[in-house]
Amino acid sequence: MSVIWNFPLFTVVLSLFSGVLCMMLPARRARNYTIAYESVLIVMVSCVLGYTIRTGKAFTYPMGEFPAPWGNEIRAGVLEALIALLFLIVLLCSVLAGYRFLRKDIDESKQNLYFSLLNLMTAALMAMAWTNDVFTGYVFLEILTLTSCGILIVREIGRTTLAAVRYMIMNLVGSGLFLLGLVLLYDISGHLLMVPMRESLARVAADPSSIPVLSLSVGILTIGLGIKSGMFPFHFWMPDTYGWATPTSASVLSSLVSKAYLFLLFKIYLRAIGIDVLRQTPILKILFILGICGMVIGSVSAMRASTINQMVAFSSAAQIGYIYMGIGLGTFAGFNAALFQIFAHAATKSLLFLTTPCLAEVSGDSLKFRELQGSARKDNLAGFFFTAGSLSMIGIPIFAGFAAKLMFGQAAIMTSAPYKILLVMIALAVSSVLNAMYFIRTLIRIYSDPADASKSPWKNRYHVDKSRVGYIAAGLILTAGNIFLGMFSWVVSDLIYRGLGMFL
């Protein structure tokens, strides 16, 4: 047993402690402390990732002296560590880039509370990544729900209050359904830890008369997580939630929180229910159809959006659709593509949501398309980052979005079910064209001649000054990550494959 085995525990406990500590600190110190300890967490998680790659095996870590089916347990493999690393890096970038706006959007006396919530959220994200117990997943899902409403409402303008109320109602319905599903599964299997639950469910599923009750309980659980992550018919909370939150929150909510729910869904599907049992139920087929509908309808809604943030938010609904389509394929190639899409989407969406407020800043603080005319010419760096993000969303080669779409296509062909291949190909084509339509429209808009070119508040064209260092660094990291995911997609996809192998 190596020292590294303890690191997953440290990440959770340290984040919880930091959440409580930040309440006591003044705003500026809370922010510096958050950045420092997030960096420590990144080092720890990298160690875990390196260790699991080197040994080629996942390890489980009992929480306390009691062994598996009785005590809690956490588990770290390549995939868990990779996801945790993604969460932490994007979180750090969001804090770095969004701090300038945080100071504007949030009252001085409440900024430390914001960081407190952000650290509690980190704890929840870490626990979601490591958990090996479905009920631990639920407990930290509750923390995630509350903190995500908190970081949304903290802006205290009419729009965010409305959005937060709607988001909270949807989220609570989701949590309730998820808990109901868990209770039903616990009643059938008698276990809360994932591996014993899977073994027990496999014994139950041997009797074909038990398939209806299994499908219903897994279905309820899936709808719960689907509502929370913005699956197709439940995605209408997204534009308001992402569109009006302060930039850090928008970036965190869109690229991390919904992904954490999806990762939990993956874990439950593969580790607690088991792919064989799942294939006997109709759930994967339903997810496949809903995913494809989401891809198309999300994009259509995005075309009709009136502000840039709403457009980016509706395009999130489309991207989540891709992930559900990948799950719905029901093969390992499909899961691999869906997990890769989690990475690609997190790297891209955070970049877009952190950039749009900079574009708005030079157009009179308005996010409306009308006023954004020429904003990229007034702020060249923001224009560059937005272009990189848009190209990735459309799926231009060398960017992450392209690699993800390619993987979905390959995964579909490997299923050798003609209707699936056809549906996936058509959906990919339609969705890409729609993506291109609204993103290129936005690019034309922000690069066309500004009506008032001299109004730029910045001195030089690239606006490199002290208050923007964090933003530029974060933007560069995320753009580089995007290009890395696009150019060297095989590195990440190979790691995901290995992680999926360790999952079982």
Place this chain on the structure above:
Amino acid sequence: MKERFLTWLYGDQDVMDEILDSFNKPDMTHSELKKITRAAEEEYDNRPEVLETIGRERAAFRKMYLAVAFISCIALTLVLLYTISLLPRYGAENPQTIEVVSRYVEDGLDETGAVNIVSGMILDYRAFDTLGESHVLFTALVCVMILLRIDNKNQRSDYEDYYTVRTDSYFDLSSDPVLRLVCAVIIPCILLYGIYILLNGQNSPGGGFSGGAVLGAGMILFSAAFGFDKADQFFTLKVSNIITFVSLAFYSFAKGYVFFMGANGLENHIPKGTPGAIFSGGMILPLDIAVGCVVGCTMFGFYSLFRRGSIGGRL
């Protein structure tokens, strides 16, 4: 077609923006904002074309909404009832579910030292979940503080403040001699009972969450009967923060220590004590006290924030 394309390209207007964006302008006072908002809403609502379309849309939407809500509620109820009818029967021998529970019931006392099996289960076997659960409360407190604590952005207008103070004093009972006398007798009993529940979590039903709730209720009664000024003398924001911080930090590190020692196969040197005595059950008693403090502070904090927008006096 061309016209529609151009509208799309040049962006159209969202009417809600006009109304809600005005909350965004910090250089206006609250009452001014309200006036403008109301005027904008009225002006918009009274446009004839709006009246017509909105009326039609609203009626259609309401019908649709009712129908969809009704159908989905009925469907969900039926699905859940059907699912439950398929579950294993209550009380039936189910070999699947016996394994975990039997160890909690049979060996719980020996392994945790707690007579109350539930306490042993949530604070020892499955302590990681409870660690998260105690932070859920703290998270809720932070959210309510963000939402309700009065700051420069959400302060009330003079009119609202006057109104609140008037109604508050109308319902204020702190000058009622009967109430004060009864409370003076009953509050020490309530607090004592809360402490009893808190300290006996390992031996009888109770523990941190329920004991803390009783303590918080006692505090609320105290400030209702004797006024916030009395409570503010010893329970300020700083005190509340320090109690919460110390309790939760102690909780995290104590449990972190136990997890670390247990997972690494080391002896954690925490005595189990005699079952039934007050000092028994290992870490359960100190953890219960920590949870109780957090729950008490949170309950009183909620009350105070809802009633006057601050903890421990005006900021």
